[in-house]
Amino acid sequence: MSAWKIDARQVGKAYPNHPVLEDFDLRIRSGEFVSLLGPSGCGKSTFLNVLAGLEGYNDGDVLIDGRHVEGVNKDVGVVFQSYALFPWLSAQKNVEVGLKIRGVPRAERRERAAEVLRTVGLSSAANRLPHQLSGGMRQRVAIARVLAYEPDILVFDEPFAALDAQTREFLQGELLRIWESGPTRKTVLFVTHSIDEAIFLSDRIAMMTRGPGRVKDLIEVDLPRPRTTETRNSTQFTRIRAEVSRVLEQEVHLGNGDD
Numbered sequence: 001m002s003a004w005k006i007d008a009r010q011v012g013k014a015y016p017n018h019p020v021l022e023d024f025d026l027r028i029r030s031g032e033f034v035s036l037l038g039p040s041g042c043g044k045s046t047f048l049n050v051l052a053g054l055e056g057y058n059d060g061d062v063l064i065d066g067r068h069v070e071g072v073n074k075d076v077g078v079v080f081q082s083y084a085l086f087p088w089l090s091a092q093k094n095v096e097v098g099l100k101i102r103g104v105p106r107a108e109r110r111e112r113a114a115e116v117l118r119t120v121g122l123s124s125a126a127n128r129l130p131h132q133l134s135g136g137m138r139q140r141v142a143i144a145r146v147l148a149y150e151p152d153i154l155v156f157d158e159p160f161a162a163l164d165a166q167t168r169e170f171l172q173g174e175l176l177r178i179w180e181s182g183p184t185r186k187t188v189l190f191v192t193h194s195i196d197e198a199i200f201l202s203d204r205i206a207m208m209t210r211g212p213g214r215v216k217d218l219i220e221v222d223l224p225r226p227r228t229t230e231t232r233n234s235t236q237f238t239r240i241r242a243e244v245s246r247v248l249e250q251e252v253h254l255g256n257g258d259d
């Protein structure tokens, strides 16, 4: 078996006359938290969709546990920016729906949904409809829904982008708490536009080139865990932010014709 949980080699993906990914290489260990950061349109979401089996690719290999990704994989759970909740179902039922699709019996569905809602701190809101929840609460329901079916890999596509700064920081902390609390840590790939978010959450940050996208740099985030408010104010954090900003700015300038 491959030593890597996720092993993407020389991945190429193109739409007609439009290369999106080229020679994209990324290897992620089991239980690692990796963020993908790069200029707008560089192909972050595309790679995430390829990994989740939602889109195909043209070149290279995308392996999970040494096996090629072929179609939607139940071991990969996806959380998008838009909450994608069913508006007519309660928080509890929205979580249960993913389990129902996977054939989990009713009693077990109820029990597991209640348990993950407790994990994300929403027990008291279990019977509310999505429109009765705040944006942050809705995103927690979306996370609970994915956690409920216990995928090995969690992929997030800018899940907190639509939230206000305070809620966003709060949920970053909550996400780490949940990730660190399970019996085995899930492998996470997290797409974001926010440098601070990537640093706060990750073990490593994969920095992409402007399109066609490939991984240009991998930056180690050697900040201790658990991460706290002090983490954000540490000199180490500031040092990593400077390094990430420098790499990102280079790409953006190149994209503006400064090369």
Ligand SMILES: Nc1ncnc2c1ncn2[C@@H]1O[C@H](COP(=O)(O)OP(=O)(O)OP(=O)(O)O)[C@@H](O)[C@H]1O
Binding pocket: 015, 018, 020, 038, 039, 040, 041, 042, 043, 044, 045, 046, 047, 193, 211
């Ligand atoms: N279905 C599609 N057909 C044609 N082109 C597409 C399609 N989906 C995405 N693209 C193009 O592929 C490129 C990469 O898109 P993608 O959404 O992966 O980038 P991104 O890095 O996630 O962008 P952002 O940071 O702005 O969310 C863009 O140029 C986009 O216009």
